[in-house]
Amino acid sequence: MAEETLDREPTRRGFINWFLGTSAVAFLLSVFYPVGRYLIPPPVAESTAGTVTLPLKAEDVKPNTGQIFKFGNRPAILVRTTAGELRAFSAVCTHLNCTVQYRPDLGHIWCACHNGHFDLNGKNIAGPPPRPLDPYVVNVRGRQIVVSKSA
Amino acid sequence: MRGLVALAWLALVGIAALPAPAAAQQQRPESCAACHLETGDERLANPVKQFGEDIHSAKGFGCVACHGGDAREAGMEAMDPAKGYIGKPERRQVLQVCGRCHSDARFMKQYNPALRVDQVTEYATSVHGRRLREFGDPKVATCVNCHPAHSIKPPSDPRSSVHPLKVADTCGRCHGDPKYMEAYKIPTDQLAKYRQSVHWRLMSVKGDLSAPTCNDCHGNHGAAPPGISWVGNVCGQCHTVQAEFFGKSPHAKVFAQMGVPGCATCHSNHEIKEATDAMLGLADQAVCAGCHAAADKGGKAAADMRALIDSLGGEYDKARAILLQAERAGMEVSQAQFDLNGAKDALVKARAAVHAFAVAAVKKETEPGLTISAKAYARGVRALEELQFRRKGLAVSLVIILAVIAGIVVKIRQLDRKEQRTPSP
Amino acid sequence: MGGSAKPHGRLWTWLDERVGLAELEKLVKKKEVPVHRHTVWYYLGGMTLFLFMIQVATGILLLFYYRPSAEEAYESVQFLMAEVEFGWLIRSIHSWASNLMIFTLFIHLFSVLLLKAYRPPREVTWLSGIGLLGVGMGFGFTGYLLPWNELAYFATKVGTEITGVVPLVGPFLGRLLRGGDEVTGATLTRFYGIHVAVLPLLTTLILGLHLFLVQKHGMSVPPGVERAGGARRTMHFLPNFLLRDLVGWLSALAILAALAAYYPTELGQKADPFAPAPIGIKPEWYFMFMFKTLKYLPSYILGIEGEIVGVVGFGMGGLVLLLIPFLDRRTARGEPSRLFTWIGIAIILYMIALTYLGYTEVATQ
Ligand code: HEM
Ligand code: FES
Numbered sequence: 001m002a003e004e005t006l007d008r009e010p011t012r013r014g015f016i017n018w019f020l021g022t023s024a025v026a027f028l029l030s031v032f033y034p035v036g037r038y039l040i041p042p043p044v045a046e047s048t049a050g051t052v053t054l055p056l057k058a059e060d061v062k063p064n065t066g067q068i069f070k071f072g073n074r075p076a077i078l079v080r081t082t083a084g085e086l087r088a089f090s091a092v093c094t095h096l097n098c099t100v101q102y103r104p105d106l107g108h109i110w111c112a113c114h115n116g117h118f119d120l121n122g123k124n125i126a127g128p129p130p131r132p133l134d135p136y137v138v139n140v141r142g143r144q145i146v147v148s149k150s151a
Numbered sequence: 152m153r154g155l156v157a158l159a160w161l162a163l164v165g166i167a168a169l170p171a172p173a174a175a176q177q178q179r180p181e182s183c184a185a186c187h188l189e190t191g192d193e194r195l196a197n198p199v200k201q202f203g204e205d206i207h208s209a210k211g212f213g214c215v216a217c218h219g220g221d222a223r224e225a226g227m228e229a230m231d232p233a234k235g236y237i238g239k240p241e242r243r244q245v246l247q248v249c250g251r252c253h254s255d256a257r258f259m260k261q262y263n264p265a266l267r268v269d270q271v272t273e274y275a276t277s278v279h280g281r282r283l284r285e286f287g288d289p290k291v292a293t294c295v296n297c298h299p300a301h302s303i304k305p306p307s308d309p310r311s312s313v314h315p316l317k318v319a320d321t322c323g324r325c326h327g328d329p330k331y332m333e334a335y336k337i338p339t340d341q342l343a344k345y346r347q348s349v350h351w352r353l354m355s356v357k358g359d360l361s362a363p364t365c366n367d368c369h370g371n372h373g374a375a376p377p378g379i380s381w382v383g384n385v386c387g388q389c390h391t392v393q394a395e396f397f398g399k400s401p402h403a404k405v406f407a408q409m410g411v412p413g414c415a416t417c418h419s420n421h422e423i424k425e426a427t428d429a430m431l432g433l434a435d436q437a438v439c440a441g442c443h444a445a446a447d448k449g450g451k452a453a454a455d456m457r458a459l460i461d462s463l464g465g466e467y468d469k470a471r472a473i474l475l476q477a478e479r480a481g482m483e484v485s486q487a488q489f490d491l492n493g494a495k496d497a498l499v500k501a502r503a504a505v506h507a508f509a510v511a512a513v514k515k516e517t518e519p520g521l522t523i524s525a526k527a528y529a530r531g532v533r534a535l536e537e538l539q540f541r542r543k544g545l546a547v548s549l550v551i552i553l554a555v556i557a558g559i560v561v562k563i564r565q566l567d568r569k570e571q572r573t574p575s576p
Numbered sequence: 577m578g579g580s581a582k583p584h585g586r587l588w589t590w591l592d593e594r595v596g597l598a599e600l601e602k603l604v605k606k607k608e609v610p611v612h613r614h615t616v617w618y619y620l621g622g623m624t625l626f627l628f629m630i631q632v633a634t635g636i637l638l639l640f641y642y643r644p645s646a647e648e649a650y651e652s653v654q655f656l657m658a659e660v661e662f663g664w665l666i667r668s669i670h671s672w673a674s675n676l677m678i679f680t681l682f683i684h685l686f687s688v689l690l691l692k693a694y695r696p697p698r699e700v701t702w703l704s705g706i707g708l709l710g711v712g713m714g715f716g717f718t719g720y721l722l723p724w725n726e727l728a729y730f731a732t733k734v735g736t737e738i739t740g741v742v743p744l745v746g747p748f749l750g751r752l753l754r755g756g757d758e759v760t761g762a763t764l765t766r767f768y769g770i771h772v773a774v775l776p777l778l779t780t781l782i783l784g785l786h787l788f789l790v791q792k793h794g795m796s797v798p799p800g801v802e803r804a805g806g807a808r809r810t811m812h813f814l815p816n817f818l819l820r821d822l823v824g825w826l827s828a829l830a831i832l833a834a835l836a837a838y839y840p841t842e843l844g845q846k847a848d849p850f851a852p853a854p855i856g857i858k859p860e861w862y863f864m865f866m867f868k869t870l871k872y873l874p875s876y877i878l879g880i881e882g883e884i885v886g887v888v889g890f891g892m893g894g895l896v897l898l899l900i901p902f903l904d905r906r907t908a909r910g911e912p913s914r915l916f917t918w919i920g921i922a923i924i925l926y927m928i929a930l931t932y933l934g935y936t937e938v939a940t941q
Binding site: 013016019020023024026027030070073075095096098099112113114115127128129130 | 353359360361362388389390391392485486489492496499500503547548551552554555558559561562565
C-alpha cells in the first residue's frame with residue numbers, strides 16, 4: 001500500500017504540474033492576445049472628431065458637383081463650384097432635416113423635400129428653410145480633402 | 152361749451168408749443184388726440200390709444216394722413232371738409248385712402264423699398280374686390296378688416312393680425328362664421344378643417360412659420376380659391392418633386408378632362424393629413440380604389456407601387472432593427488446606421504415618385520434603396536456574428552481560467568495533505 | 577526547515593548578492609496567516625489590490641487612444657469601441673473592474689471594521705485604508721466624466737454642485753474642481769489630470785504605506801477568536817494563502833470577462849451642455865446613498881439649508897469613520913465593544929437601504 005502511493009505520487013504530481021503549466025501558458029496567451037491586437041493600429045488611424053479626412057481624392061471631385069459624406073454622425077455635403085473651389089456644409093436641411101443635395105443645373109444646393117434652396121455660401125435663398133446651412137472648413141492636404149468644423 | 156374746450160385746448164397747445172419748433176408741431180398734430188381723449192367716449196378715444204403702436208405712427212404719420220383735415224386747428228375747424236377732412240372713410244373709400252400711398256412706388260420707396268405696391272390692383276382681382284366693385288357688397292373684407300385700422304403691424308410682428316400664426320384666425324373671423332357667410336352658400340368649415348391639417352400642426356406645434364396658412368394658397372390681397380387647373384402649381388411651390396411627377400403623369404390630363412383638381416382629389420385641401428402608404432393601392436384606406444379596381448391597368452399599377460414601397464419600407468425597418476439590436480448589445484454600428492439613411496432617402500424619393508403613377512418611376516428609387524438596406528442588414532448580421540464571436544472567445548477563455556483554477560485547487564489540496572503528514576513546527 | 581540551506585541556482589545567487597533576495601525569502605517564508613472562522617475576510621484586501629492592478633493595466637491601454645478634450649473625448653472613445661480591435665473589451669473591463677473594486681473595497685472596510693482589526697497597533701493601517709477609500713471614490717468620480725457623454729456630464733454637474741454647498745470653502749472648491757463656473761472642457765481636462773496622474777500617485781504612496789504596515793504587523797486575529805482561546809492555527813502565506821488568493825483573482829477575472837462580453841459598457845449620446853438634463857440622472861451606485869440622502873433632506877433644518885446640513889453631516893460621518901480606532905477605547909483595552917459593532921452594522925444597513933431606495937424609486941425630476 002505504502003509502496004504504491006510512493007510509486008504513484010511522482011507521476012501524479014508530474015501530471016498536475018504539466019496541467020497547471022500548460023493552462024497557465026494558455027491563460028497568459030488569452031490575456032496577451034487581445035492586448036496585442038488592441039495595440040495594433042486600426043486601419044482608420046484617427047477618430048473623426050472635429051475633422052474628417054474624406055475617402056476621396058481631391059482631383060476626383062469634378063467642378064459643379066456635390067457629394068454627401070459622414071461628419072460625426074450627421075451628413076455633410078462637399079461641393080466643388082464651377083470655379084473649382086471646394087466648400088463644405090452640413091447637409092441637414094434647416095427646415096425639417098431632410099438631406100440636401102447639389103443641383104448642377106441650378107448651380108446651388110437644393111432640398112427636395114419642400115423645394116428649399118441654398119446658395120454656395122450655405123445661405124437659404126428660397127423656400128421654407130429658416131436658416132443657412134452650417135459651413136465647414138475644407139483644406140486640401142496633398143491629394144487628401146480634410147473637412148473640419150470652423151473654429 | 153365748445154368755445155370753452157377750445158379755449159382750454161388753445162392754452163394747452165400754447166404751452167406745449169412754446170419750446171417746440173414749428174416743424175415738429177406740424178409732424179405731430181396733437182390736436183385730434185387731445186379732444187378725442189378728452190370726450191370720455193371710448194369710441195372716440197380708442198383709435199387714438201391704439202394708434203401709438205401702429206406702424207404708421209412709428210413712421211411718423213398722424214391722423215391727418217388718412218382722415219384729412221388740419222390738426223393745427225384747435226377746434227372743430229380742424230375737421231372742416233373744406234380742409235380735406237373725410238371722417239371715417241366708407242368702404243370703397245378705404246381702398247383709395249390706403250392706395251394713395253401704398254400704390255405709389257415712388258412714395259413707398261422712401262420707407263420700405265422692398266414692399267410691394269400692387270395690393271390694390273391685386274385686391275381688384277380677389278373675390279372680395281369683385282363683389283365690392285360689382286355689387287357694393289357691404290360684407291366683404293377691405294384693407295381694414297384684415298389690417299385693423301389704428302393698430303396695423305407688419306406681418307413679422309407676432310402681435311399682428313397677419314402674422315403667419317394669426318392669419319387663419321383673421322380669415323376665420325368671417326369665413327368660420329356660418330351666420331355671417333349664410334348668404335354666400337359656401338362652406339364655413341375651412342378653419343376647423345385647417346386646424347386638423349398637417350400644415351397647421353407644423354406651424355403651431357413645430358413653430359415652422361414657413362408651413363402654409365390661408366394666404367399661401369389663396370393669395371392674400373388677391374384672395375380667391377385656386378382654380379382647379381392651378382391647384383397643383385400652388386402645392387408645387389413646396390412639393391416640387393411631387394408636382395413635377397404629377398405634371399407628367401397620365402392623371403394630369405385625365406383629371407383636367409374630368410374637371411377635378413390635381414393634388415386635392417386625393418389629399419383633400421384644408422384638412423390635409425400626413426400622407427401615408429395606406430393611401431396607395433387598393434386596400435381599405437387607399438384613395439386609388441375610389442376609381443380603380445384590381446382588374447384594370449391603373450389598379451394593378453397601384454398595387455404594384457404599393458408592393459414596391461412596402462418591400463423597401465420593410466427591408467429598411469428590418470435593417471434598422473438589426474442595427475439597433477447590435478447597438479443595444481454594445482456594438483459600434485454608427486457608420487452602417489449612417490449609410491442606412493440612404494435607404495430612408497430612397498423611401499422618401501420613392502414615395503414622391505408615386506405621383507408619376509408609373510411603376511417604373513417608383514422602381515427606379517426603390518431598387519437602390521433595397522441594395523442599401525440589404526448592405527446595412529448584412530452589416531448588422533456581421534455585428535451580431537461578431538457578438539457571437541465575442542461570446543465564443545469568452546467561452547474559450549473561461550474554460551482556460553477554470554482549468555487554471557482547477558489546477559491550483561488540486562495543488563492546494565496536495566499541499567494541505569502534505570502538511571498534515573508533516574506537521575509544521 | 578532552515579531557509580538558507582536550500583540550494584538555489586546560479587542566477588539566484590548572483591541576484592542575491594546584489595539585491596538581497598535571501599532576506600526577502602526569509603520575510604516571505606516567515607509570513608503566516610491565522611486560520612479561524614473569519615479567515616475569508618483576509619482575502620478581500622488582496623482582491624481589491626488585484627482589481628486595482630487590472631485598473632492600472634487597462635487604464636494604461638486606454639490612454640493609447642483616449643483624447644482628453646471636450647471636442648474629441650467622446651469621439652475618441654467611440655473610435656476605440658468601433659475601430660480598435662478589442663477596444664470594447666479593454667474599456668468594458670476597466671469600467672466593470674472599477675465598480676467591482678469599489679465594491680470589494682467597501683466589503684474589505686466593513687470586515688475590518690466589524691472584526692475590529694483597527695485596534696492598536698493598526699490605527700495607521702486603518703487611516704491609510706480610509707485614504708485609499710477616498711482615492712478609490714475619487715477615481716470613480718473623475719473617471720465617470722471622461723467619455724464625455726450625456727449621463728456623465730449631468731451626473732458630474734450635480735456632483736460638483738454638491739461640493740459648492742460646503743460652507744465657506746464650497747464655492748471655491750466647486751470652481752477649483754470644475755476649472756470654472758460650469759462643467760466644461762476645462763473640467764474634463766482637470767478630471768483627466770486627476771484621474772491619470774494625481775490619484776495614481778497618491779494611491780502608490782498610500783497603498784505602499786498600507787501594505788508595508790500590513791506586512792509589519794501581520795494579520796490581526798479578531799478579538800472574539802482571541803478571547804475564545806483554543807489552539808491557534810496558521811497557514812503559510814506562500815504558497816498556501818497566495819494560491820487561494822490566486823483562485824479568487826482568476827474567478828474575478830472570469831466574472832469580468834463575462835460581464836464585458838455580455839454587458840459591454842455603453843457610450844450613449846455625446847454631452848451637450850445646452851441640452852436639457854435627461855430625466856433620472858443617477859450618480860455611480862456608490863454615491864447613491866449620499867445622493868438620495870440629500871434628496872430626502874427637507875429644504876431647511878433649524879434654519880440652515882438642508883443640503884448644507886447633509887454635506888456637513890457626511891463630512892462629520894467621514895471624520896468619525898476615520899477616527900474610529902481612537903474613539904473605540906474598549907476595543908483598544910481588549911474589552912468587547914458592542915457599541916462599535918452596532919455602529920458598523922447601522923452604517924451598512926443605512927447604505928444598503930438608501931441605495932435600494934435610490935434605484936427603486938421612480939425618478940420624477
Ligand atoms: C485600494 C484600496 C485597498 C487596497 C488595495 C487594500 C489592500 C489591503 C491588503 C492587500 C491587505 C492585507 C489582506 C487583508 O487583510 O485583506 C489589507 C489589510 C488591511 N486594510 Fe486594506 N486595502 C484597501 C483599502 C482599505 C480600506 C478602505 C480600509 C479601511 C478603512 C483598509 C484597512 C485595512 C486594514 C485595517 C488592514 C489590516 C487587516 C488585518 O490585519 O486583519 N484597507 N489591505
Ligand atoms: S426639409 Fe428641406 S425644405 Fe423642408
